[in-house]
Amino acid sequence: MRRLFWVGVGVAVTVVVIRKGRALAEQYLPAGATEVVDGATRVSRAWNTARAEFAAGVSERTAELTRDLVGDADLDELRAQRPQHMDDLRHRFRPQDGPKVPASWAGPTEDPDDDGDAAFF
16 A cells, blocks of 8 residues: 555656646747657657557568468467477487498598607697
């Protein structure tokens, strides 16, 4: 209950400060200054509206492309089955035994031409 009281006090103080601030701005600022602020506010709101509409359009187009690409498949079900499919592919293409590489493919481990004078070998 105390929190609700202090939230109410904060709202009331904010309303009073905004009203007094606007009254002081109209009293001391030159004529037309408040219209500039109002114009900037309108531009800001228009920008936010355009951005929200753009994001909604992108979301709608993404859903449309996904529906065209995937069809009627349930993406959530496919995502849930992904670990199982990945394990299946790993076992199919990477056998547990490991690759069978003959030991002779490794080549010599020491340089037969090394005479001890070449420090970079």
